[in-house]
Amino acid sequence: MADLIQITNPYKIRSCQGMGNYALEIYWDDAHHSIFTFDQLRILQPPPVDQPGRTSPLAGAGNVKPHPGKVKIADGRMLISWSDGYDAIYTLEALRADCQCAECRPHPH
Numbered sequence: 001m002a003d004l005i006q007i008t009n010p011y012k013i014r015s016c017q018g019m020g021n022y023a024l025e026i027y028w029d030d031a032h033h034s035i036f037t038f039d040q041l042r043i044l045q046p047p048p049v050d051q052p053g054r055t056s057p058l059a060g061a062g063n064v065k066p067h068p069g070k071v072k073i074a075d076g077r078m079l080i081s082w083s084d085g086y087d088a089i090y091t092l093e094a095l096r097a098d099c100q101c102a103e104c105r106p107h108p109h
């Protein structure tokens with residue numbers, strides 16, 4: 001019997017969709033449900049690889065808040081192309097770890 005290397009990721013996304021003009025809704029494969037506001041995603045957003053000191057701006061030019069243009073999920077990561085031209089890659093693990101729902105954050109401070 002051949003060795004079968006199965007790469008499983010517990011952090012699978014079943015579907016995700018925009019929620020109004022301010023948040024992204026994620027339905028996880030284990031039936032968990034997360035809501036990430038765009039602001040939150042921008043804060044989470046890792047700085048560009050070539051500019052490690054830079055953090056991502058919350059607001060785009062002219063105080064227009066950026067929103068996700070394209071969202072792509074592949075290989076355990078989510079790639080968001082923001083409306084202001086900023087591309088960011090989020091690992092699904094990091095997203096799940098930052099879920100702000102009552103179940104994940106039972107005691108908010």
Ligand SMILES: [Zn+2]
Pocket residue numbers: 032033034099100101102103104105
């Ligand atoms: Zn949660």
